Amino acid sequence: MNTVIDAELDAAGLNCPLPILKTKKALAALAGGQVLRVVATDPGSVRDFEAYTRQTGHALLESREQDGRFVFVIRKAGG
Numbered sequence: 001m002n003t004v005i006d007a008e009l010d011a012a013g014l015n016c017p018l019p020i021l022k023t024k025k026a027l028a029a030l031a032g033g034q035v036l037r038v039v040a041t042d043p044g045s046v047r048d049f050e051a052y053t054r055q056t057g058h059a060l061l062e063s064r065e066q067d068g069r070f071v072f073v074i075r076k077a078g079g
Contacts, residue, residue: 003073004060006034012041012069019045020052025075032078035061040070049074059072 009026011019019040026036038049046063049072053060062073 003035003075005037005073006030007036009036009038011045014040015042016048020048023049023052023072027074027076028058030063030076033078034076036076038072038076039076040072041068043070045070045072 006054007026007030009022011022014022019038019042023036023038026038030036039054040049049060049063052058053074057077059075059077060072061075062071064071
């Protein structure tokens with residue numbers, strides 16, 4: 001993946017709804033079109049991030065599991 005990551009958020013160890021709440025705050029600090037990479041450990045975050053991006057219009061560019069961690073790459077809407 002050659003997407004430029006503008007910001008990173010480590011949400012490892014946090015349970016629902018904290019990864020989404022912290023992601024919402026991190027995205028608010030970015031300009032439209034910028035990309036946020038989030039790492040979470042809560043298995044429920046996969047479903048949560050899919051629903052969150054669908055409801056907000058942000059683009060979920062990547063969603064994968066790697067070594068027990070869930071990695072999400074989100075492009076902020078409005079770019």
